Amino acid sequence: MEGKRDDKDFIAVLREYGLQVTYQRLAIYQALYHTKEHPSAEVIYQQVKKRFPMISLGTVYKTLERFYEVGLIQKVSPVTEVARYDANIDPHHHVVCVKCQSIGDIDQVVSDQKITLPEGNPFQVLRHQVVLQGYCPHCK
């Protein structure tokens, strides 16, 4: 039985990750668990508000960040806090320091030619970007 989880299961999951269990957290995790849409905090808030109209957006932000912190969920996008620019337009990738946010270049040497898509992928892919995360020479 993999398919469905009832509330009891979700409670267990939160506990596994060392999280205190609240109705808000259950609702937020369930909402995220039952969608493939990779929703933003705002979208999750709108969703959860249907069942718990008193929930606040701030709580959704705090909770998602907490989930991410303990590894219960993934987060897409926040490689750097703000947009960063680069005059070098040769194909290359970047490595971002998780501590000081400095960025280094990685020459194409990486992989790349190996980026092949699974059969039946419905997206039409234009380009890709590999972002590595780690420590820069100064922070490590």
Add this chain to the structure above:
Amino acid sequence: MEGKRDDKDFIAVLREYGLQVTYQRLAIYQALYHTKEHPSAEVIYQQVKKRFPMISLGTVYKTLERFYEVGLIQKVSPVTEVARYDANIDPHHHVVCVKCQSIGDIDQVVSDQKITLPEGNPFQVLRHQVVLQGYCPHCK
């Protein structure tokens, strides 16, 4: 002679990309061209302001976005506009629709084991993320 470009060269570059030439644009492009720091708009603003104290931050934002739009520079990070979350924590990558920002999953099938770093890379890499960009089934 590859190494240095004088002002005349920068003017030519802007024209090549169909951009109108102004002192602000020259200064912004030069500032970005002469650094490896992958600066943010704010940092570029501070830099350019030394030579052109009257320049405005809004102009820097508009200009960088214009440069990016025509392909004169690269932008690191803005895969999605806001943070997006995912309850699936199995290792996998994402493909983001450049038009509607919807996100699809790409199973590990991609490459990955092939991500090898160039010799002498000074960063200590912890993990990496492959982000593909393209059109979703609905937008293509």
Add this chain to the structure above:
DNA sequence: TTAATTGCAAAGGTTTTGCCGCCGC
């Protein structure tokens, strides 16, 4: 009981927008 969590509202920070005068072409 005690520490963590929630809700609310305010603040912080980045980026966008509108408008008008100015400048490149």
Add this chain to the structure above:
DNA sequence: GCGGCGGCAAAACCTTTGCAATTAA
């Protein structure tokens, strides 16, 4: 001269923070 661009300030967002009240354990 015309359309694009720059400066300025306001606005729009997204996200974080502070605090008092509430709740989980």
